[in-house]
Amino acid sequence: MKWLISFALPLLVLTGCAGATYNVAESMRKGGYKQVLEDTRNIEEFPERDQTLILNWRAHAKMGLGYQESARNDYLRAWNMMNNSAGGNVAAAYAWNEKSKYYMGEPYERMMNSYYLGLLYYMHKKPEDAMACFRNALFVDTGDLEANEYSADFVPNMIMRSRVYMDRGDEDGMKTQLEELARLPHDERNFDSNCPWFTVQAQKDANTLIWVELGWGPYMTAEGRHGEVRVIREAEYSERYAEVFVDGQSLGRTYKLGDTYFQATTRGGRPMDEYLKAKGIAKDVTTVAGAAAIGVGIELARSGNETAGAITAGVGVGLLLYGLLSSAEADTRCNVLLPGQIHLMMANVPPGKHEVEVRYFDSNSREIGNMRQRALPLLVPERGDGMLVVRSDPHYKIPLNEKERAENPYAKSPKLR
Amino acid sequence: MTKTSILTLFVLLFLGVSVTACGNESTRVDPKDDEEDPIQSSGPYSSDLIEVTNEVVAQFKKKKISENFRARYNDAPIIAVIRPQNDTRFPEVTQIFQENLVAELLDRTERTEVRFSQRDSDVQAEIAKEKEAKETGDRTDRTGRRTKLGADYFLKAKFSTLSVTDGEYESDTILYTFELIDTETDELVFKGKHLIKRVSEKSAVYR
Numbered sequence: 001m002k003w004l005i006s007f008a009l010p011l012l013v014l015t016g017c018a019g020a021t022y023n024v025a026e027s028m029r030k031g032g033y034k035q036v037l038e039d040t041r042n043i044e045e046f047p048e049r050d051q052t053l054i055l056n057w058r059a060h061a062k063m064g065l066g067y068q069e070s071a072r073n074d075y076l077r078a079w080n081m082m083n084n085s086a087g088g089n090v091a092a093a094y095a096w097n098e099k100s101k102y103y104m105g106e107p108y109e110r111m112m113n114s115y116y117l118g119l120l121y122y123m124h125k126k127p128e129d130a131m132a133c134f135r136n137a138l139f140v141d142t143g144d145l146e147a148n149e150y151s152a153d154f155v156p157n158m159i160m161r162s163r164v165y166m167d168r169g170d171e172d173g174m175k176t177q178l179e180e181l182a183r184l185p186h187d188e189r190n191f192d193s194n195c196p197w198f199t200v201q202a203q204k205d206a207n208t209l210i211w212v213e214l215g216w217g218p219y220m221t222a223e224g225r226h227g228e229v230r231v232i233r234e235a236e237y238s239e240r241y242a243e244v245f246v247d248g249q250s251l252g253r254t255y256k257l258g259d260t261y262f263q264a265t266t267r268g269g270r271p272m273d274e275y276l277k278a279k280g281i282a283k284d285v286t287t288v289a290g291a292a293a294i295g296v297g298i299e300l301a302r303s304g305n306e307t308a309g310a311i312t313a314g315v316g317v318g319l320l321l322y323g324l325l326s327s328a329e330a331d332t333r334c335n336v337l338l339p340g341q342i343h344l345m346m347a348n349v350p351p352g353k354h355e356v357e358v359r360y361f362d363s364n365s366r367e368i369g370n371m372r373q374r375a376l377p378l379l380v381p382e383r384g385d386g387m388l389v390v391r392s393d394p395h396y397k398i399p400l401n402e403k404e405r406a407e408n409p410y411a412k413s414p415k416l417r
Numbered sequence: 418m419t420k421t422s423i424l425t426l427f428v429l430l431f432l433g434v435s436v437t438a439c440g441n442e443s444t445r446v447d448p449k450d451d452e453e454d455p456i457q458s459s460g461p462y463s464s465d466l467i468e469v470t471n472e473v474v475a476q477f478k479k480k481k482i483s484e485n486f487r488a489r490y491n492d493a494p495i496i497a498v499i500r501p502q503n504d505t506r507f508p509e510v511t512q513i514f515q516e517n518l519v520a521e522l523l524d525r526t527e528r529t530e531v532r533f534s535q536r537d538s539d540v541q542a543e544i545a546k547e548k549e550a551k552e553t554g555d556r557t558d559r560t561g562r563r564t565k566l567g568a569d570y571f572l573k574a575k576f577s578t579l580s581v582t583d584g585e586y587e588s589d590t591i592l593y594t595f596e597l598i599d600t601e602t603d604e605l606v607f608k609g610k611h612l613i614k615r616v617s618e619k620s621a622v623y624r
Contacts, residue, residue, distance in 0.1 A: 076508070079508070083458070083460075083506075084458035085458075086619070087619075087620060087622070087623050093622045094622065098622070101623075118508075128500065128501060128511055129503065129508040129509055129512075130508075131504065132504075132505055132506055132508040132509075132510065135504065135506040135578075136506035136507070136508075138506075139506050139580050142582070143582075143584065168502065271621045272621065272622055275621075
């Protein structure tokens, strides 16, 4: 019996590593972004395999609370893991549980991380670092082009690249980027092709971008007998578009330019999906074979072949334990704090300080009253763009000034350790 | 030793290794040696920073930029470093490369050979404030009004990349260029370049 425990213990340690460690959705329900910020203060307390995902969540929480500089640092830390690292726990992911591997994100999650990092660099007057991030977002959203695989089709990224080209004074670059945008298939699930800001002139005329994010991004479920089938689900939310007001005057309704569910579901399957299906079958086979071998071993021992019986039963126990303890369940960790849709309002606004109001509407064009955001501060510079990123959350905070933007999120919270 | 003891020892060893593997470690490594770097990126490494800087400084000296200018004007040329252009997919790259190159150029040349004008916007704002304070008498001033340096040349860094992937491998060819532009004629006086290609592999669990 003791040796059975000796075998089982390491297996339990390995498989015990694989569970979810932080329920961000629950924290959001409990206390919103503040709760997430509080819970994730010490990233090192979480298992290494989840830290990159938690860094992304914390970055979203910081952005939602107006701590943009600190959010940028988190996105960058996560960016380095998602783009410069080879991951980790790969063998355990194959042998025991896919969730054992270090999270590095699906292509759409890597793209969104780069996109947000780029937005923050752009807002913080680092357009060249922003350009690199937008380029990386295009790269990770692109498959093997020689094999005629997926090409990048995330429009907000293309618009932001156009803005950097304009900031550089590179009209040819901007034109080339907008031509690439014009070649995208007009698929309403991805973006609204009636958007009036896809021309060079419209880009040159505008000096203000208000990105309005609606709802929640996709989540994943593990389905099938062993949970080996990973299904991407669309989150439910009622907001469908927004209307933007600057200093009390309506600029009109926003245009949808991006959809994270569309991005998540248009990159085909992964090699791991086939592997997990095979592993589910192997799990059944090893469990049955293990049980059978134990039975044979016992019979051998009874008939006087004690050594052969012990070896056969031992192998049986090993197979049985592997069958019972290994998991064919798909990794369903994903960035559920991403928005569902990304909308844009572009305009030419006189330089100076302004107040923005955003109203949200459902599919029946009825305003969702409790979501209205008032007096959001907008600063339009003499040269360059005024830019806001807002979310359909009345508590979403825009920093009032440089000082607020650069504040340490943990400086004023004695409750936090 | 009994079978149980051997197995118990095995379990303890296993747990020991597992715990050790979980610890955070940091080791100081030679920036010139990227082979020791555990990071598996196809992007720029610290060794590139050194290699590119050495290459460009050597090219700059070989072209005798300073000697030619001094022979013509009997004065050291003034170089202003302007906004670099990052067309790679790696953020935070241009600044460190540019800072390193300028520091090396300043270190390896005399002020009588080349002079540099600091054009960073934050420094420019501080200089403007300081000059205003001197004008109003709030701060002391040396005799004679001095003005900001007008550049003879702009030094511009431009980093471009060709990035491709087949899902299994990611390949990045990064071209680092530094160009010196005559501010009177827009003539491209000098262009130093260095090309580095790297390939990294992704495990199938991440595809």
